[in-house]
Amino acid sequence: xxxxxxxxxxxxxxxxxxxxxxxxxxxxxxxxxxxxxxxxxxxxxxxxxxxxxxxxxxxxxxxxxxxxxxxxxxxxxxxxxxxxxxxxxxxxxxxxxxxxxxxxxxxxxxxxxxxxxxxxxxxxxxxxxxxxxxxxxxxxxxxxxxxxxxxxxxxxxxxxxxxxxxxxxxxxxxxxxxxxxxxxxxxxxxxxxxxxxxxxxxxxxxxxxxxxxxxxxxxxxxxxxxxxxxxxxxxxxxxxxxxxxxxxxxxxxxxxxxxxxxxxxxxxxxxxxxxxxxxxxxxxxxxxxxxxxxxxxxxxxxxxxxxxxxxxxxxxxxxxxxxxxxxxxxxxxxxxxxxxxxxxxxxxxxxxxxxxxxxxxxxxxxxxxxxxxxxxxxxxxxxxxxxxxxxxxxxxxxxxxxxxxxxxxxxxxxxxxxxxxxx
Amino acid sequence: xxxxxxxxxxxxxxxxxxxxxxxxxxxxxxxxxxxxxxxxxxxxxxxxxxxxxxxxxxxxxxxxxxxxxxxxxxxxxxxxxxxxxxxxxxxxxxxxxxxxxxxxxxxxxxxxxxxxxxxxxxxxxxxxxxxxxxxxxxxxxxxxxxxxxxxxxxxxxxxxxxxxxxxxxxxxxxxxxxxxxxxxxxxxxxxxxxxxxxxxxxxxxxxxxxxxx
Numbered sequence: 001x002x003x004x005x006x007x008x009x010x011x012x013x014x015x016x017x018x019x020x021x022x023x024x025x026x027x028x029x030x031x032x033x034x035x036x037x038x039x040x041x042x043x044x045x046x047x048x049x050x051x052x053x054x055x056x057x058x059x060x061x062x063x064x065x066x067x068x069x070x071x072x073x074x075x076x077x078x079x080x081x082x083x084x085x086x087x088x089x090x091x092x093x094x095x096x097x098x099x100x101x102x103x104x105x106x107x108x109x110x111x112x113x114x115x116x117x118x119x120x121x122x123x124x125x126x127x128x129x130x131x132x133x134x135x136x137x138x139x140x141x142x143x144x145x146x147x148x149x150x151x152x153x154x155x156x157x158x159x160x161x162x163x164x165x166x167x168x169x170x171x172x173x174x175x176x177x178x179x180x181x182x183x184x185x186x187x188x189x190x191x192x193x194x195x196x197x198x199x200x201x202x203x204x205x206x207x208x209x210x211x212x213x214x215x216x217x218x219x220x221x222x223x224x225x226x227x228x229x230x231x232x233x234x235x236x237x238x239x240x241x242x243x244x245x246x247x248x249x250x251x252x253x254x255x256x257x258x259x260x261x262x263x264x265x266x267x268x269x270x271x272x273x274x275x276x277x278x279x280x281x282x283x284x285x286x287x288x289x290x291x292x293x294x295x296x297x298x299x300x301x302x303x304x305x306x307x308x309x310x311x312x313x314x315x316x317x318x319x320x321x322x323x324x325x326x327x328x329x330x331x332x333x334x335x336x337x338x339x340x341x342x343x344x345x346x347x348x349x350x351x352x353x354x355x356x357x358x359x360x361x362x363x364x365x366x367x368x369x370x371x372x373x374x375x376x377x378x379x380x381x382x383x384x385x386x387x388x389x390x391x392x393x394x395x396x397x398x399x400x401x402x403x404x405x406x407x408x409x410x411x412x413x414x415x416x417x418x419x420x421x422x423x
Numbered sequence: 424x425x426x427x428x429x430x431x432x433x434x435x436x437x438x439x440x441x442x443x444x445x446x447x448x449x450x451x452x453x454x455x456x457x458x459x460x461x462x463x464x465x466x467x468x469x470x471x472x473x474x475x476x477x478x479x480x481x482x483x484x485x486x487x488x489x490x491x492x493x494x495x496x497x498x499x500x501x502x503x504x505x506x507x508x509x510x511x512x513x514x515x516x517x518x519x520x521x522x523x524x525x526x527x528x529x530x531x532x533x534x535x536x537x538x539x540x541x542x543x544x545x546x547x548x549x550x551x552x553x554x555x556x557x558x559x560x561x562x563x564x565x566x567x568x569x570x571x572x573x574x575x576x577x578x579x580x581x582x583x584x585x586x587x588x589x590x591x592x593x594x595x596x597x598x599x600x601x602x603x604x605x606x607x608x609x610x611x612x613x614x615x616x617x618x619x620x621x622x623x624x625x626x627x628x629x630x631x632x633x634x635x636x
Contacts (some may be wrong), residue, residue, distance in 0.1 A: 051440075051441040051506075051508075052506060052507060052510065053457050054507035080598060087448030099503070099510075100508070100509055100510045100511070101439065101510065102436070102464060102510050102511050102512070102513050103436055103442070103506065103510055103513075105434075105436075105442045105459075105462070105463050105464055105513075106441070106442050106459045106460055107442075107459065107461055107462055108463050108464075109462035136442055138441055138444060138514055139440075139441030139443070142441075143440065143441055143443070146444055146455060146459055146556070147442070147452075147454055147455060147456050148451075148453065148454025148456040148457050149456025149457070149459065149460050150456075150460070150465065151460055172508065183507075266431055273505070273509045274508065274509040275509070319454060408443075
């Protein structure tokens, strides 16, 4: 009888332990955003911008332009429901008979996931990178949170987790400021303060995008002069100046003028309202640059943070290791670089290592273009590598080079667009 | 007729200020931010949308309304109200009730809520920067449904632990009884005795004393 009682007690205690442990088991965490799943690196972009600055329109226009090849070696693909939404927004803008789309509601905060796709040597399509882009209401950036709301904190977390930031400057406000209107200066100062206070605490590459560039087409004689004028204006803001001057050695900072509709689609009427022209021509300008800049800028920032002597030693090691499979050598280099910068780019997944190694090789080659002997060595090394690296890696590299080239073209055309992190 | 209490509520964009809660139930005074995070614009003039708030404690039914000069009482043909970026201004307005339901309220009740919301919106537009959501009082409406919210997982966990604890106590008492008495049955305690004061065998009829907390 005693044994039965003891057994009963033991069973009961075990039952309690099991039940309580099951109850304490942490609930399944919210689905973590994909990061390097299925071997494809994911880059997260958060666009900061106040209400009405053109974040959503930039996104819709960017996708519209990049969803097809359009002379590039890659295109963007998105889930069907997101494609439908982006195309709906773009159609609303494109149709001169329809009103402008209403602003993004706070409840409509959502992430868009883009696959960067390209064709490999065998003709097959590969997803070589993923870009995750956050669209949200500007209120989350500039307005105080309402009691009980949680999205404000959520935005801060997403900024912290981002690989790159895009800061949207409303070209309409710039225009108002240049025209001497108080609301332009105040609106812009308020927006810059809100954005920069968040950007100063996270060292990510930043692309400042001036939207509605078409509204500034008459402020100076040519595009680079116009950009210089706007840059000078922005530098009068203490926070902006600090970000550019204090951080220019450690982070990539760009200034990119864009227009989601182009110069011949809409204009400001006498009351200051933006009206679509009845026979306006939609010609988006530079809308692909902010996205194209993300990947090269992330890599370039890694390079900025590196001990250059260590990098040179690593690269020499790579040069000596021509007997190793080049893919392996690049992955090894990339892993070393990631380890070297881990305190800065701690979020980088090891899956990036091969990609970082390839990007490092590309950057080294760019830096050494003036040294003919080195150039020959590097080119031979890269050519050797290209003949061995698997098709996927080649496709990945091709896209990264195209991204880089798109940014280089803009920098070549508009020298004022580079604000910090000069290579 | 299914009469219940519901509170008018509204979220809208201003000329300068982004989407903000304009009118919120007085019972949500400390947490009305859930409205602006839940109400997403639908088609203007479309059917009511339903959203649950606070983990199912409340349901909001709302419609999307394109604001015009007529809503501000301005004379002449109605013209769309616009923000500083020339975009049309929208308001999501409707009713909030306790519990969950998949049935919207009557259209006339939603119309009544819209009138209250528009009055609040005029206050909002008159002073956007310093505006805080106005509280709304409950009104009787015809709105079927209202299933109470499901027990939160935390409560269920504690419930499970409680059952387990009771099981342990029961088994321990049985075991203790067999170990102590060697199989002899002790006399039953009086019906009014408190259990802890006079241990009684499990086979005794239940006592009537109030359980201690």
